[in-house]
Amino acid sequence: MQGELKKALAAAANKLFGENAEPEITRPEEKFGDYSTNLALQIAQKSGKDPHQTAQALAQKLEGLSRVKKIDIAGPGFINFTLTDEVLWKATQGSAQLSRPLEGQEILVEFGDPNPFKEMHIGHLYSYIVGDSIAKLLESAGAKVRRLSYHGDVGLHVAKAIWGMKTQPEGQELGSYYAVGSRAYEEDPKAAEEIIFINERVYKKDDEQINQLYEQGKTASFDYFDQTLSQLGVRTDKRYLESETITAALEFIHSNTPAIFKESDGAIIYEGEKAGLHTRVFINSRGLPTYEAKDLGLAELKHRDYPAVARSIIITANEQSEYFKVMLAALREFDKDLADKTTHLPHGFLSLTSGKMSSRTGDIYSARSLLRDVETTAKNLYPDTGTKTYLAAVKYGFLKHRLGSDIVYDVKESVSLEGNSGPYLQYAHARAHGILLKSDKTSAPLRDTSLEASERSLARKISEYPEVVERAVAELMPHHIANYLYELAQTFNRFYESSRIIGDERQALRLHLAKAYADILKSGLGILNISAPERI
């Protein structure tokens, strides 16, 4: 419908004013109509004509569009369109069936990326939930998404953890071994030496005991991650390890020096400053690749494994934004096409209203603790439903915020069945489903699809869904869906307050609306990877 209006407007503008405009169609406030355009204002500005008259002329040209009931000029020169009830009604049927503009495209989405031997903290949890939702969003548009993750399986943090494993009693959680090793490294010079020694052994794999501890720790870590991910209902398709990228990284850098990279003080660097970025070391003076080199190696590996991708998206915290610009600038000099297909999508820093934060300041709040705390809070407040809804609480609590800025998560608010929360939407779905169940299934065919005011409001809101998803896909912003679903539920509740469904003479039509509403809740929650139970 939007597209149709656009075309008609563009044609009218061309005929009347010789303008080749790309009209913008937006959803205005309900009292103004169903669609709106400011095209007349734009044309009037360019040509110096009166905006009202311009609008009038355009509107006249558009008279007779069969699906539009009414065209009004309002305010400074907006043209508002009111659809016929029939069109609106039709739009509500099957509106949970989304268009698939990305059909068949292969898209890589990398996210999560916790390091083995360390605790998976709430920042990782946020990244997983965001990444998974982005993946679902792209899938909803037809893309074939590969969920990837990347893990630092070598480096000092590993040696610290192994040192902890060697010196501490068995049976503790891995994260605590790392914590012990990390503290010892700071405070005890002798321990630091030992850790550096262990680090070399890990690289060279020449110490049987250390090899064993390494394998043991790595396995335990990934088991632990897998458990948490399965709890979240998040899957990953392929896991890349930092150690795998080293060869590709060194080869890549060396064969592109001095063409792209330069030697400086014994290190090999990329001069980001020439592009207004930071200059960064890619191979350090001891000949070892840094993180940036390994990420280039990773890009190569991904390219090797998935040569035909349309896009590659990497989701990390925004503290890495500058770094990724440098990395991508270097990659662009080598393979412009690949670099152009690669997007870094940063998310903000997660903290809690309780003051807890992810690891930046040192005191770690683990993903698992948060999940447990949320579950406990939910169960205390709602003994009957808490266990069913706490995951929705966490996911929705994270995803309702615009991606990119820092967010503050309030456990209590997220768990609440009132207000803008995941459990509220789950409840809304269950309630709608209850109504559908209760009705007799013999839905008489509709003869008349003219709508009463409250029905029309609901139908109008329902019909927006595909547009909202389209926007969320284009912007890679799942929060649009979260906010829409909440508004939709409010609209339904308003309708429901005034309009009886079962037993009413308008039952058939209203049931259809309720069904469309429930379907959209389910579909939208699905994109956020939140379940929509039929009963709570």
Add this chain to the structure above:
RNA sequence: GCACCCGUAGCUCAGCUGGAUAGAGCGUUGGCUUGCGGAGCCAAAGGUCGUAGGUUCAAAUCCUGCCGGGUGUACCA
């Protein structure tokens, strides 16, 4: 110092590809209530959209300065 991000109601946030009286939730105050799951609905109070300018018919939205916060800034990831 330089670069990037951010500053909207008491709190947490939408709105930012310029448009019509700046919207939600929580919290506060008042009302609806023998209900198809009221876990809801209606209403009120609460905002110089950090600040000072600029561009424009039109600025929370674009540009500049300043203030405040975050992040990054050569061999960590």
